[in-house]
Amino acid sequence: MGHPTTPARIAAFIGLGAMGTPMAAQLARHLNGQGRATLVWNRTPGKAEAHAAEYGSVAASLEDLDSADFIFSCLPTSAEVDTCIDRLLSRLRPGTVWIDCTSGRPAAAREQAARLAAAGVGFLDAPVSGGPAGARAGTLAVMVGGDEATFARALPLLDTFGGTVLRVGPVGSGFAVKAVNNVLMGLHLLSVAEGLASLKKQGVDLAPALTVLNAGSGASFSSQNKISQQVFTRRFSPMFRLGLLAKDAGIALENVQEVQASAPLLAQAAMLLRAAQATVGGDVDHTEAVRLVEALNNVELS
The missing domain is CATH 3.40.50.720 (NAD(P)-binding Rossmann-like Domain)
Structure with a gap:
């Protein structure tokens, strides 16, 4: 201000x-x-x-x-x-x-x-x-x-x-930055879920494992603010719809393709978010995208 x-x-x-x-x-x-x-x-x-x-x-x-x-x-x-x-x-x-x-x-x-x-x-x-x-x-x-x-x-x-x-x-730059911001948020959420799913299948206790990750270099906004509060508790409070996140990730991918940039991770995140939307619905909170990872690994992150 x-x-x-x-x-x-x-x-x-x-x-x-x-x-x-x-x-x-x-x-x-x-x-x-x-x-x-x-x-x-x-x-x-x-x-x-x-x-x-x-x-x-x-x-x-x-x-x-x-x-x-x-x-x-x-x-x-x-x-x-x-x-x-x-x-x-x-x-x-x-x-x-x-x-x-x-x-x-x-x-x-x-x-x-x-x-x-x-x-x-x-x-x-x-x-x-x-x-x-x-x-x-x-x-x-x-x-x-x-x-x-x-x-x-x-x-x-x-x-x-x-x-x-x-x-x-x-003009247009704000939307471009926001699309990248949101596809990164989706990428972080899905990657944390994948990491935790693999740990659970190894018999690791997820709550202390997440605490250690958040104290280390693997931390992200999703790991620090979303996993313990919404995923572990299964309280997926509707704040930002998964359909909107998938839409924003799609915009980011369109922008990448328009300038012919190489961004395979962003493309994969956009694809997975669309798959999550198709699996669990677009009107749920975006954190429910982890249900796709859970289904692929036959585990529940709790």
Whole structure:
């Protein structure tokens, strides 16, 4: 934080899911303190009304968001963002900035930015990492693609929910970094599960083995935060859907193929996450991807 402020008359937030709800809440708290409004819209109007009642935002129709200086979107895929842009494009004022926090496709970001630029509207792709807890604490990692001037204008608002907010390159770069972040998360989760499955088949006690691994060089976010809390306990709390992780891994693989990079490990992780989705379903928490490893090894990681 600690960046110079840029006055914003009104901000708007599209998409009040697990991440969008606390992110929009942080934005509303910030702007309410300045006597400014945060409009919120969700496909289910009741969610917007509940958000307004709890956090002091203003529930609005999608078309009413054309009055905002900054429009945030946080939706499942780039396709849903396209739909919202289609409905709003002819109504947006020049100088508006659209900030897409969806885990989207870099190619889609570039297409969306070009469409908006023709109407005088700026665009940033600004996906986030850190989960709902990070959004509630205002400590998300925000990776931003776009030009420097637009980034500077939006930074005070991005700072309301971000602890680390960095421009990583031109439009599309934020989505590219997020895709790599998530495929790495999936790779780490599956590799830890494979290692533990092999240990269990050797008669090793998994709980102390994991403690030792986490104190050593084999540790990762997944091993330190997901395995003991969700896998060992079998309490797979739904926070980030496996289908979305598989989608993001697929985006990472598309990007790798587009630039003809060599990334066999990322490709294997993307394939395994798709297989896990087909095996256990896309609506479960992403940590349930370990069930694929368990089935292949005929063990339970508990």
